[in-house]
Amino acid sequence: MVHGKWGARPIGADRWDFGLWAPDASDVAVDLAGAARPAQAAGDGWWQLETEAAAGDAYRWLIDGAAYPDPAARAQVGDVHGPSRLVDPSTFAWQAQWAGRPWHEAVVYELHLGTFTDEGTLAAARGQLVRLCELGVTMIELMPLAQFDGERGWGYDGVLPYAPHPAYGTPDDLRAFVDAAHGLGMGVLLDVVYNHFGPSGNYLGAWNEAFFHVDRTSLWGQGIAFETPAVREFFLANAVYWLEEYRFDGLRLDAVHAIEDRSGRHFLDELGDRVRGLEWDRQIHLVTEDERNLARYFTARAPFDATWNDDWHHAVHCLLTGEDESYYAPFAVDPVGDMATALADGYVEQGQPRPAGTLRGERSGHLPRTAFVNFTGNHDQVGNRARGERLHQLAPDRHAIRVVTALTLLSPFVPMLFMGDEFLTDAPFQFFADFSGDLAEAVRKGRAAEFAGFSSFSGEVPDPIARETFLASKIRAPDRPEQRAHEQFVHGLLTLRASHVVPLIARNPNPVATVRREGATIEARWSFEPGTLHVRACLGGPAGHFEPLAGPILQLAAASSPFAFSAAVTPE
Structure with a gap:
């Protein structure tokens, strides 16, 4: 019988089941407390070991004599290069009685744990949940938590997709955060990255060439072999893992347009069906980020609830800033007209000819209004600027900010706030990482080169490796009357949305x-x-x-x- 399971799972009192897909290996073992325990070939390239161990024990895979961290580790002893640690999810005592919230009630708040509070931890973020609840937030979206190399980063360079990044806290700290949010009536989404691995600490290719395509690459690295069943299962099981073991209310899937799968059934379809085919004790939501402006994933019977709608952001941004370079060019010609199209149909670009020669998207007017997550800022649109300025730092008319905020929060689409925007934070959100050596220098040079041709981004680009760049992105707390007034304004809008708009959407999306x-x-x-x-x-x-x-x-x-x-x- 083929084993078909990744990672280490408790199966009884001090007994664990270890699984690994290593089709090229001739000898596989698990190193527990310095003792090598041989794994058995389980068919189709899978290796399996059932043995005694205890939660908290350190372990490593020994593959043809070389030691590696478990690619499906639930936690690490230290950094991504060292041994993994056994985690038993059953020991956490969940408190909240929670059946979830329907998607039409969603008011999403995107946050990065490292910069959301001064401490940059799950425990500190948990202390801010009451404020978000009182503001009117119903769904928190955490930027990626998969462990990456170094202490600080956005999270999109993760290399251990099952292991929460330890700089934010322990696995139980994450469970406590989700539990506390549920206790206040808020759901929690997790941003997951299935289109690539980070550049440092990914050892899969060292012993498992079949996991990747030798002839395909993406913007971020070697292409993943999604056509291979064991590779698909690595990510499919990961999606279910976050929902089961941490009780997340859903997932936001990063850049699904970069998931290249040439099999007869695309990975994204199988993921949606896998999640929807399971029985849950709460409502589960699936959200995509997809540059293609596709429609089929969001029809009434499709498995996905919504997609990030960059079109709305781009039109608003061009209207208030006048910027017209790069991907803003088509939206700078007639931003008011584009906003009218978005209010009518959701997407702006729906396959029709557009200025600047763009041709993208599908008709979207038939989709539920809740299929579109609209925003005036997010981590990408702010952080991918050279200096990480937010819209309210670029647009001089504060009243204009209020108007587009009201239009975003009171229209029948799902609104999303980026952390700090609710009170006009002074902090930018800049790109930061914690690499060293040649990789650090490559990131510095690449970041500077990215903006060399932009007239609107002239000047020095903040050093992405410097700790000061990370610290500058912490949003702090509102400390001026103007900031507190804007937070109250947003609170008032969300109160109006809950009392007047949400009941209408509930009857007819x-x-x-x-x-x-x-x-x-x-x-x-x-x-x-x-x-x-x-x-x-x-x-x-x-x-x-x-x-x-x-x-x-x-x-x-x-x-x-x-x-x-x-x-x-x-x-x-």
Whole structure:
């Protein structure tokens, strides 16, 4: 019988089952406490060992005489280069009685654990959960936790996809964070990276050439052999692992357009079906990031709930900053028109000819409004700038920021806030890593070269390896009246969303949208049958008279700004 399982799992009192796929190996053992215990060939390249051990014990795989960390380690003793540690998830005492939250209630808050608090730990972040709950957040999204080389980084260079990064805390610290969020009525999503491994500490290729394609590469490294069953299982089991052992409420799948799979059934389809085919005691949500603007994954019967909608961000960003380089170019031609399209259909780019020669995407007007996660900032759009400036640091009109924030949070799409934006933090979010030697120098040079041709990014790029770059990205706490006022403004918007917008979406996630654009003014009406959400926004142009809607739940206008907003709801 083929074993087919990765990693080490407890199977009884002080008994563990170890599994590894090493089709090229002739001799495999597990080193426990300095003693080599031989594994047995279990068919199709799998090796298996059942033996006595205890939670907390250190171990390594011995593959043809060389020692390696377990690629499916649930924790490491230290860094990614050393031995792994056995973890028993059953010893944690869960407290919250939690059945999850439906996706139409989602207000997502993306955070990076290392910069969310001064301490940069799960324990410290847990102390901020009450504030997020009171703000109106219903779903926290953690940037990737898979262990990477060094202490600090964004998390997208992980090499041990099953091991929480130890700089943030222990596995039980992560469980305590999720448990505390559930106790407050908030779900937790985890950002997972299945399209590549980081550049330091990935030993799979050293003893398992079949895990990768020798003739395929992505932007981030050697292509993964998703056509191979054991390789697929490594990632499929990982998705289920986070949901089962840590009780996450769902996953955000990073850059799925970079998952190259030429098999008859794409890995993404199998992942969705695997998760949906299991019985859960709570609602589970799957969200993608996909540059292709595909539609088929988000129809009513598809396995995925939503996708990040960069189109909305790009149109808003171009409107408020005037930037027009690189991927902003098509959205800088008519950002108000693009925002009107997004309010009507979700995506802006739906396969139609566009300025700057772009041709991308599929028709999306038939999809549920909740299939689109809209935002005015996230880790990519902020952190991939040379100096990591946020939208409110680039746009001089504070009232304009309020208007686009209201439009984002009160429209029927799923809104997402990037940590600190709710109170106009002074901190940037810069790119940082903790590599050394030649790799560190390569990252420095690559980062500088990336922005050399951008006129809007002229000047010195912060050193991504310097600890100061990491420290500068900590969001701190609101300490000025302006910051506290904006946080209260966001709280008010989310209160209005919960009381007026969410009940409409609950009845009908596919409202009939009617969007009209006249100059710089957009008027959008979503008929939910019953009930209607109606918004009117003036998005620049010459200052003039703005006619608010009758019976508004919110009205924003300022004599000093050409931006204005009004929203009204007709109840059922």
